[in-house]
């Protein structure tokens with residue numbers, strides 16, 4: 001193996017999964033429960049945890065590609081087979097990729113508290129995410145949060161209490177984490193204190209997932225294309241309660257046999273940008289989600305394919 005081959009390993013390509021939620025026990029080849037770390041940063045905590053206790057499967061979720069590269073190197077150097085990582089927003093990933101009652105612990109070390117109200121939408125622990133946690137954690141499963149901001153710990157505690165499905169077991173100052181993280185060091189150097197909050201699941205809320213079961217490539221066939229409509233699709237916008245889609249642009253193949261429609265869409269605050277392909281076939285046109293620039297087949301993505309087909313049908 002050359003020195004960078006590990007970059008192809010340990011990461012689930014979540015857009016290529018055949019059905020959701022992901023069957024983690026098949027991936028790990030055992031029946032262990034999962035421990036999930038959100039925002040693992042340099043990966044120090046998750047890698048040491050996985051080294052110490054082999055009775056769990058460990059899944060790390062990050063939005064930073066650099067962090068994913070860093071942890072993969074550590075997993076490889078430690079020869080661990082009990083960690084997989086996901087490059088994705090944790091609010092989406094925890095809800096869509098984990099089944100009910102399947103996680104033992106969710107660990108979050110030093111998340112950004114996003115204190116300004118204009119950034120509130122970036123905060124991890126919102127009402128919907130707490131509902132997700134109540135669903136995916138096993139009974140008595142725990143959320144373990146470490147933060148350097150006391151007001152943040154107190155706010156999150158209040159959110160857990162008002163959710164009604166959690167008992168807050170602990171909220172206190174701690175001296176150190178079992179394994180030091182990069183941000184723990186950083187805040188220690190600045191003389192900041194550390195606080196630990198543990199919330200334990202007591203009951204479960206029903207949640208609605210966007211991706212569930214087998215996900216087929218959305219497609220529609222049309223007999224005859226209205227070429228005037230094709231041009232006017234740019235700028236098309238449709239919004240409903242939890243879905244928005246906007247057609248941004250259209251690219252054509254020189255011989256006119258294929259068009260790529262660039263779409264932005266949003267489901268429940270999860271934004272995706274992708275292409276819908278309109279291709280000439282023997283007896284008409286095929287409108288389908290382009291399978292190269294991958295997108296999750298969420299309700300708004302399926303709707304985009306249907307709307308484009310309907311608008312273009314002559």
Ligand SMILES: C[S@@+](CC[C@H](N)C(=O)[O-])C[C@H]1O[C@@H](n2cnc3c(N)ncnc32)[C@H](O)[C@@H]1O
Pocket residue numbers: 038039040041042061062063064067088089090091108109110111112124181182183184
């Ligand atoms: C302040 S750093 C803490 C990193 C690490 N836990 C530590 O203690 O050193 C927060 C990390 O969370 C990640 N992050 C932020 N929002 C996220 C989200 N919605 N889903 C997954 N990771 C997220 C960031 O990329 C960043 O690496």
